[in-house]
Amino acid sequence: MKTRLILLFLFFPLLIFSIKTYTYTIQSGDSLEKIAFKLNIPLSIIIDYNPEYAYRKYIYAGEKLIIPEKPVYVYSVKSGDSLSYIAKTFFSDASLIAEYNNIQNPNLLYIGQKLEIPYEYIGLSFNRNVAVSWPVWGELTSLYGWRIHPIYHDRRFHSGIDIALSEGLPILSAVTGKVVEVKKDRGYGIYVKIKAGSHYYIFAHMSKALAVPGEIVKKGELIGRVGSTGISTGPHVHFEVRTLADKSVDPMGLLPGFKYAHVPIEKHYMGGN
Ligand SMILES: [Zn+2]
Known part of the structure; x- marks a missing residue:
């Protein structure tokens, strides 16, 4: 029994992420951005492995970060997922993901299976030719305006x-802008707020934030993972747009039609090293 417990502990990190990791000790003068640059790994991946750092105001020399050896995101397959659905939500291509993960038959995914999605495969079909893009590819379950609240069952304004989409899938920044807030809120759950032009963009109910305050993110960059934190009935992204005077506006007025969520895959990933 004792031996079994020890084995469980030994293998626990492997169960969370199947990727080999190493430890990086924070040096004096480091910032998370500097570390990402130095180790040549996207900042969002560093936060993915060290999620509490999204909320840290300061980091200190001597603290240890877990760093994966490969710049990939791990996605755990959920009930009802298919490879083409997962690929679409990563704005990627199913055959690329299948090949990378040595999947011979895409119909034989199992629940809990860990898929490795290389950073460079994400956002290949993300629409950059519009001012504001869809942050996720999912099912629109609630619009802006007055509604009967799904939990409180009274008439409330939905801002x-x-x-809706599976927990753990990526949330991509809808705009290029500056991250102004990363917080855990009772209602919004874990959220990231980005300032771009004359608006704030809020992505709420994340399972994990993958951005840090002060960071400049480009449209299509990963800023979080889908979750159901805060007051929520299931995994979804609450996407909210506010003016600088803090008045909410209807995001549908800024977003392109949902059929413009995807664009033909950009081919820059071909070749190279
Ligand atoms: Zn909402």
């Missing part, structure tokens, strides 16, 4: 739109 954003809700898009």
